[in-house]
Amino acid sequence: MAKSDKKSGEGAGPHHVAIIMDGNGRWAQARGRPRLFGHHAGAKRVREIVEACPDLGVKYLTIFAFSTENWKRTQLEVAGLMSLFRRYITKEARDLFARGVRVRFIGDRVRLDKKLVKLMDELEVMTEKNDRVHLTIALNYGGRDEVARATKRLAQDVASGLLDPEKVDEETLPRYLDTYVLPDPDLVIRTSGEARISNFLLWQSAYAEYEFIDTLWPDFSRDVFARLVAKFGAKDRRYGGAVDEIVI
Numbered sequence: 001m002a003k004s005d006k007k008s009g010e011g012a013g014p015h016h017v018a019i020i021m022d023g024n025g026r027w028a029q030a031r032g033r034p035r036l037f038g039h040h041a042g043a044k045r046v047r048e049i050v051e052a053c054p055d056l057g058v059k060y061l062t063i064f065a066f067s068t069e070n071w072k073r074t075q076l077e078v079a080g081l082m083s084l085f086r087r088y089i090t091k092e093a094r095d096l097f098a099r100g101v102r103v104r105f106i107g108d109r110v111r112l113d114k115k116l117v118k119l120m121d122e123l124e125v126m127t128e129k130n131d132r133v134h135l136t137i138a139l140n141y142g143g144r145d146e147v148a149r150a151t152k153r154l155a156q157d158v159a160s161g162l163l164d165p166e167k168v169d170e171e172t173l174p175r176y177l178d179t180y181v182l183p184d185p186d187l188v189i190r191t192s193g194e195a196r197i198s199n200f201l202l203w204q205s206a207y208a209e210y211e212f213i214d215t216l217w218p219d220f221s222r223d224v225f226a227r228l229v230a231k232f233g234a235k236d237r238r239y240g241g242a243v244d245e246i247v248i
């Protein structure tokens with residue numbers, strides 16, 4: 001794909017940025033505080049980053065808040081995180097709505113506390129007409145789990161005759177994913193120095209650019225975000241094509 005041939009809606013910058021918000025525990029540890037102190041500090045960073053999106057041309061922001069693997073943590077940490085999510089939604093809902101943010105959640109809700117799921121549903125409905133920034137929060141999300149759940153529903157549609165298996169192609173599965181209404185991420189950022197994706201947006205990130213930075217999530221700022229967005233704009237994404245020929 002030539003540079004001039006970008007998908008509609010895409011400018012030079014990333015249209016959709018996804019962030020693996022990592023390093024809260026180490027940030028707290030460095031201060032001699034419990035891990036939950038780091039999670040609270042991390043949650044506070046989200047507002048500034050969401051607010052920076054319109055100026056940076058980022059229409060979609062997807063953040064990884066809790067993975068399907070994070071249940072392996074201590075009961076104290078898991079319960080603290082779940083209570084933080086409930087409090088975050090309750091406290092931020094009005095503000096998110098007023099600032100034109102449309103909020104969605106991806107991940108499996110079945111294992112989540114009913115009260116939390118109710119708050120998530122309500123926030124999605126409350127903000128469904130907003131269009132300034134599309135914030136997606138991945139909560140009890142795992143890329144493999146998402147593909148497995150999607151495949152199950154796809155198979156059910158085949159079994160009930162709604163879907164012809166001969167017609168299944170690479171456009172079919174994404175329609176069953178939690179992200180079916182979202183464009184694919186252009187840029188995936190992971191904070192805290194780990195260079196792995198930890199089961200995040202496996203299908204959707206096939207052509208994303210990755211940025212692994214040392215900053216711990218509670219120190220992630222608007223300036224760091226702006227620098228990564230600008231760096232993305234300078235890249236030539238070829239989607240499997242060749243480098244653009246120089247026309248003389």
Ligand code: IPE
Pocket residue numbers: 021022023024025026027065066067070081192
């Ligand atoms: C990321 O920070 C937040 C969640 C996974 C919920 P961590 O809690 O993983 O922080 P580190 O990696 O231990 O520093």
Ligand code: IPE
Pocket residue numbers: 020021022023064065066067070194196198
């Ligand atoms: C990834 O971070 C999940 C979230 C940021 C929510 P983890 O800290 O759980 O990932 P690993 O264990 O380092 O792979």
Ligand code: MG
Pocket residue numbers: 022023024
């Ligand atoms: Mg971590």
